[in-house]
Amino acid sequence: MNRNDRSIVGFVMVGHAMVHLYELSIPILMTIWLLEFSVTAALLGTAVAVGYGLFGVGALPGGLLVDRYGSRWLIAVCLGGMGLSFLALRFAEGIVGVTVAISLWGLSASVYHPAGLTLISNGVEARGRGFAYHGMAGNVGIAGGPLLTAILLLFFEWRLVTVLLAVPALLAAVVGLTAEFDPTAAIEGETVETGPTSIPEFFTDTRRIFTLGFLFVFAIVSLNGLYYRGMLTFLPDLLGEFLLSTVGEVRPGIFDPDSPLAETFDAAQYLYAGLLTVGIGGQYLGGRLTDWVEPDRGIIGMLCCLTAIAIGFVPAVRSGLWGLLAVSALLGFTLFAMQPLTQATIAKYSLPDSRGLSFGYTYLAIFGIGALGAAIVGTVRTYGSTSAVFLALAGFSTAAALLAVILVTRYEPNS
Known part of the structure; x- marks a missing residue:
């Protein structure tokens, strides 16, 4: 640098x-x-x-x-x-x-x-x-x-x-x-050039941004947003259930069992924080991957990994505590390794003078459409099994991976 x-x-x-x-x-x-x-x-x-x-x-x-x-x-x-x-x-x-x-x-x-x-x-x-x-x-x-x-x-x-x-x-x-x-x-x-200064210019720039290639990118980041928000919203609660089923109620020995600190200690929250911390390494790897491979090709592999993790999460938990820790760390690493590749793909399929608007649309998709992931996963969790929750999440990443394959094989940037 x-x-x-x-x-x-x-x-x-x-x-x-x-x-x-x-x-x-x-x-x-x-x-x-x-x-x-x-x-x-x-x-x-x-x-x-x-x-x-x-x-x-x-x-x-x-x-x-x-x-x-x-x-x-x-x-x-x-x-x-x-x-x-x-x-x-x-x-x-x-x-x-x-x-x-x-x-x-x-x-x-x-x-x-x-x-x-x-x-x-x-x-x-x-x-x-x-x-x-x-x-x-x-x-x-x-x-x-x-x-x-x-x-x-x-x-x-x-x-x-x-x-x-x-x-x-x-x-x-x-x-x-x-x-x-x-x-x-x-x-x-x-x-x-500077951005649009009127409503007609805004619609003109929007039409210029939404090439077929960028439309696929928009759909991919929307599905990835559904996976991200759906997974992280309910994961602390799920981790609590998984810990209870694998090791029972966790209380650290440094606390008096009758103390307020022992009562408020929640091992699942610390596991969740650890998962997010592991994501720091994932962000670094994902960013470096954008220097070594084309980012739109890189997200195919990363989305396939997210699908495999979602499908294998419950079986890994059933293997015991070490399985839960391993699959949680792998999820945190991969989930955040995806982000730099996504950002680089958005940049690849957008024009320099409209990058702000391009990122505006895609982050509206990630945070806006993606927010529906919490509602979808919450509904599945209410009326279905835990396995069904992770299968629904796998469906999001699988659909995104299929769209990414079409993007790479059929479309050039800004085409």
């Missing part, structure tokens, strides 16, 4: 980590808000869902803004907005205040993925390595957000915790505005 690459990658790594740190800190804070504001789980869940919904829906207009105004300013606005949203939580006096603050977070965070991924695609010459480090930073936020928030809550009142969490993002926004880098260094010589 050259100096420009390192400057860009450092900037987006901080942004990516912050987005997911805040995303995963909110559920921890919810346990406090349920008591603080005396609201039902349904009401609080609905309030928080507004912010999470905006996180996905806002990706498309975020992509438009990226093409129009550039990534640097949008990422800085994202970081500043997220920091301000957590400062606003400090002053929330009820469910309305929480809803407003979390909605501000969702709107702010929604522009990050189109902006950050466009900046890597257009500015980083070592693109594969850039995607790898970017993804690893996201996993640090995913795994570290709940842990950091829980630790801070051990020592400080929750309102002070939200202020402490806000500080890094606000500082990063200021530093990002002063950092020196060329956001188009990787596409020198290519014509890059």
